[in-house]
Amino acid sequence: MRLDDKTVLITGSGTGIGESTALRCAEAGATVVSTDVDADAAEATAVSIRDDDGEATSFELDVTDGDRFHEVVDEVAAERGLDVLVNNAGIGHPPSSVEDTDASVRDYVVDVNINGTWNGCHAALPVMKEQGSGSIINMASVGGMLGFPYQSVYALTKAAVINFTRAVAAEAGPAGVRANAVCPGFVDTQLTEAFFAGREDPEAAREEMIEDYPLRRLGEPEEIADCVAFLASDAASFVTGHALTADGGYSST
Ligand code: NAD
Numbered sequence: 001m002r003l004d005d006k007t008v009l010i011t012g013s014g015t016g017i018g019e020s021t022a023l024r025c026a027e028a029g030a031t032v033v034s035t036d037v038d039a040d041a042a043e044a045t046a047v048s049i050r051d052d053d054g055e056a057t058s059f060e061l062d063v064t065d066g067d068r069f070h071e072v073v074d075e076v077a078a079e080r081g082l083d084v085l086v087n088n089a090g091i092g093h094p095p096s097s098v099e100d101t102d103a104s105v106r107d108y109v110v111d112v113n114i115n116g117t118w119n120g121c122h123a124a125l126p127v128m129k130e131q132g133s134g135s136i137i138n139m140a141s142v143g144g145m146l147g148f149p150y151q152s153v154y155a156l157t158k159a160a161v162i163n164f165t166r167a168v169a170a171e172a173g174p175a176g177v178r179a180n181a182v183c184p185g186f187v188d189t190q191l192t193e194a195f196f197a198g199r200e201d202p203e204a205a206r207e208e209m210i211e212d213y214p215l216r217r218l219g220e221p222e223e224i225a226d227c228v229a230f231l232a233s234d235a236a237s238f239v240t241g242h243a244l245t246a247d248g249g250y251s252s253t
Helices: 016-027 039-051 066-080 103-131 152-175 190-197 202-211 221-232
Strands: 007-010 031-036 055-060 084-087 134-139 177-184 243-246
Touching: 007 016, 007 066, 016 031, 016 039, 016 055, 016 084, 016 221, 031 039, 031 066, 039 055, 066 103, 084 103, 084 221, 103 134, 103 152, 103 177, 134 152, 134 221, 152 177, 152 243, 177 221, 190 202, 221 243
Parallel strands: 007 031, 007 084, 031 055, 084 134, 134 177, 177 243
Antiparallel strands: none
16 A cells, blocks of 8 residues: 555644554655644654655644645645645543533534534645545544543534535545545544543543453554555545544444
């Protein structure tokens, strides 16, 4: 599975799944545009790629800022085109019932997870449609497919990402642009660490969760990166509008 001659822009690539995706795409031959709200983290990912003889640049990009998203995409596209956009940046929230969730928490998670993904597509689609090719990968979650208690805002946003992706696929397909979502189960990143840290006994909560996974472990960021690289590549040339579940079998039980 190769990504030679492709330019791949990834949001939230300073750490976690985004960072692993950046490294995986570079290893497959892509030129990576590493972006994050944390400029230093975005650049650190680009440096790791360049240190490994890959090609990468970085930009500070808060996905909630639609104008900035356009600026970055337009600059990248003018220089080398844009073949792949990975809308990976996303956040969780402390466990809380619907009635105990503050509207400001709801609004912020919606802004990053939904509006951030929408902003990315709004910026990239004109470029990709004009090129007559492109692949968009939106990071959703099994949390957008199943009803986890006390995670209602996350569920709201990730379900939206899944169906938004289908709409983009339907709309942009005739122009040669594909759009797919990836739905990871729990993956070992700082987001998951924060999720368990919010539990009374984090270690026990983690072990209990693992018991519900047929593979009896949580995922590694590299395993999600492989799914993204597949959807980005020409190996997935007839795959669009799909939500690829990568959850160790969790949602199948
Ligand atoms: P993470 O917290 O480890 O990393 C998220 C990255 O996004 C960080 O570098 C952070 O700086 C960046 N970021 C946060 N807000 C941003 C913003 N407004 N603009 C740009 N960048 C921003 O998270 P992760 O676990 O790697 O998750 C990545 C994606 O995968 C998210 O969309 C998340 O919802 C999804 N996901 C994660 C898991 C999991 O178990 N870790 C499971 C399912 C889905």
